[in-house]
Amino acid sequence: MTPAPILSVRGLTKRFPLRRRLLAPRAWKEAVRDVSFDIPRGSTLALVGESGSGKSTVGLMLLGLLSPTSGEILYQGKPILRPTGRERLNLRREMQVVFQDPYASLNARMTVGETLTEGMAVHRIGQSAREREERAAELLRQVSLSPDALRRYPHEFSGGQRQRIAIARALSVGPHFIVLDEPTSALDVSVQGQVLNLLQALQAERGLTYLFITHNLDVVGYLADEVAVMESGRIVERGSVEAIFDQPREDHTKRLLNAIPRVEG
Ligand SMILES: Nc1ncnc2c1ncn2[C@@H]1O[C@H](COP(=O)(O)OP(=O)(O)OP(=O)(O)O)[C@@H](O)[C@H]1O
Ligand SMILES: [Mg+2]
Numbered sequence: 001m002t003p004a005p006i007l008s009v010r011g012l013t014k015r016f017p018l019r020r021r022l023l024a025p026r027a028w029k030e031a032v033r034d035v036s037f038d039i040p041r042g043s044t045l046a047l048v049g050e051s052g053s054g055k056s057t058v059g060l061m062l063l064g065l066l067s068p069t070s071g072e073i074l075y076q077g078k079p080i081l082r083p084t085g086r087e088r089l090n091l092r093r094e095m096q097v098v099f100q101d102p103y104a105s106l107n108a109r110m111t112v113g114e115t116l117t118e119g120m121a122v123h124r125i126g127q128s129a130r131e132r133e134e135r136a137a138e139l140l141r142q143v144s145l146s147p148d149a150l151r152r153y154p155h156e157f158s159g160g161q162r163q164r165i166a167i168a169r170a171l172s173v174g175p176h177f178i179v180l181d182e183p184t185s186a187l188d189v190s191v192q193g194q195v196l197n198l199l200q201a202l203q204a205e206r207g208l209t210y211l212f213i214t215h216n217l218d219v220v221g222y223l224a225d226e227v228a229v230m231e232s233g234r235i236v237e238r239g240s241v242e243a244i245f246d247q248p249r250e251d252h253t254k255r256l257l258n259a260i261p262r263v264e265g
Helices: 055-062 085-094 112-122 129-142 147-151 159-171 189-206 217-223 241-246 251-259
Strands: 005-017 028-040 044-049 070-075 095-098 177-181 209-214 226-231 234-240
Touching: 005 055, 005 209, 028 055, 028 209, 028 234, 044 055, 044 217, 055 177, 055 209, 085 095, 095 159, 112 129, 112 147, 112 159, 129 147, 129 159, 159 189, 189 217, 209 217, 217 241, 226 241, 226 251, 234 241, 234 251
Parallel strands: 044 209, 044 226, 095 177, 177 209
Antiparallel strands: 005 028, 005 070, 226 234
């Protein structure tokens, strides 16, 4: 039996107003149209599709960073679109995000230690600053960085190391669900594999659930349980990794699969 979904999305739609020409009627860009899916606890759903197909917009709505035009999002069976203050705080702990660009997503003025303990302090994790720092050092070990990193600044690290720091920050508040929006596409190919291995190991250890947004179908084959293919704001195909790779039903998916060079094995 598949476990109950940790996250469900029903009829999610997002329209952005387009800039309006004088006297012209209001025009809209429908970035996401009537999207529905469930993500079983502990699994990875890959959201793939061409640039502009609406993937990040879906991720931002799940995280409460964009409000949907219509539709519903359920977390552990409960609607989360209009959370109370306390619910919002809980959700910020439960759901975390890792973005593509590890240069832009870390605060350059904060040490790694400050970056990793900030969320813990907000969510009252750890009894003291000292205990939070110990937890931060442990998180660094889990992402294969030395605890010496605590006193250093983001510019002292490589892209791959920064992405490990961003992952450690996401983990610092003990989330159960993580949106990974192209987390490896800014990295060198050799480093991409290491970060993917890390994400996979952390998922197995902590029972995390991932929404993995990517262009890279190699990554999908490696990490995902299920795939949803987006085109022009809609999910046009959805299934297990095997089914989509072996027998894509939509021409669009076939084009996507052909467009990406696949590494053997
Ligand atoms: N704030 C916004 N205002 C207006 N239009 C937007 C806004 N955000 C996104 N869009 C439009 O919505 C569509 C979907 O954008 P989105 O960023 O979700 O695509 P994506 O699939 O993540 O693309 P990529 O693979 O390039 O990251 C695009 O046409 C984009 O231009
Ligand atoms: Mg995007």
